[in-house]
Amino acid sequence: MAADAEPLSPPVPEAKFKRVMLKISGEALMGPQGFGLHPPTVERIAREVKSVHDLGVEICMVIGGGNIFRGLQGSAQGMERTTADYMGMLATVMNALAMQSSLEAMGVFTRVISAIPMDQVCEPYIRRRAVRHLEKKRVCIFAAGTGNPYFTTDTAATLRANEMACQAIFKGTKVDGVYDKDPVKYPDAKRFERVSYDEVLAQHLGVMDASAIALARDNNVPIIVFSLDEPDGFRGILAGQGTYTTVHG
Numbered sequence: 001m002a003a004d005a006e007p008l009s010p011p012v013p014e015a016k017f018k019r020v021m022l023k024i025s026g027e028a029l030m031g032p033q034g035f036g037l038h039p040p041t042v043e044r045i046a047r048e049v050k051s052v053h054d055l056g057v058e059i060c061m062v063i064g065g066g067n068i069f070r071g072l073q074g075s076a077q078g079m080e081r082t083t084a085d086y087m088g089m090l091a092t093v094m095n096a097l098a099m100q101s102s103l104e105a106m107g108v109f110t111r112v113i114s115a116i117p118m119d120q121v122c123e124p125y126i127r128r129r130a131v132r133h134l135e136k137k138r139v140c141i142f143a144a145g146t147g148n149p150y151f152t153t154d155t156a157a158t159l160r161a162n163e164m165a166c167q168a169i170f171k172g173t174k175v176d177g178v179y180d181k182d183p184v185k186y187p188d189a190k191r192f193e194r195v196s197y198d199e200v201l202a203q204h205l206g207v208m209d210a211s212a213i214a215l216a217r218d219n220n221v222p223i224i225v226f227s228l229d230e231p232d233g234f235r236g237i238l239a240g241q242g243t244y245t246t247v248h249g
């Protein structure tokens, strides 16, 4: 934690962590469609977030933009890379607003906080202000990635988790942890209970991109990989149950 970070409020007895980062990909919001936002899926994930919020856990979120636009795809089609990346970052703002709308309809107060200022739409990122929102139990949805091209929202999630002094990064995926090979293709794939940052990097285990893993390693923030499709999965882990993999130091 940075020396000038504000002190955290007292710990929550039921939950294993007091402040966490939840990272989900944009694709997690597209449900059975091949593109864009699927409102019932957004609502289902918002409900999971609310159930953890109800435990008193302070929640940061980063949502990717891959359901709308990815910079690499744009540049593969001839678009200038940095422009394409800015379009990807803007896509994450749309996803963040959709999640905000769904959470607030359930009575959860939120802030969308963008790395690229767009005052009419959401707040600009100011670290101390974001910390204050968390202390007031507002879910902070960090949008527009890091604000820089050539990065990903995995790196943005790790960066903000470090800045917000999150105790863990929850990476919601389609499977319930990290496997030695793709469990969808190989039925004999083995799931790790725990795996180190270095093993993830050396074996290219594909948890998050390498810069995100290295940033988590530098600050020793555990990454908990779990299935977003498991009902109550996020809350279960906070309560000490469920199947997942911890990436650690």
Ligand code: UDP
Residues within 6 Å of the ligand: 024, 025, 026, 027, 063, 064, 065, 066, 067, 069, 070, 071, 072, 084, 085, 086, 087, 088, 089, 091, 092, 144, 145, 146, 147, 148, 149, 150, 151, 152, 153, 154, 156
């Ligand atoms: N992006 C970027 N800088 C960042 C974060 C994201 O340029 O700090 C762009 C990049 O083009 C990326 C897109 O935003 O492809 C969407 O983010 P990402 O691919 O991480 O989304 P996800 O795969 O998690 O849905």
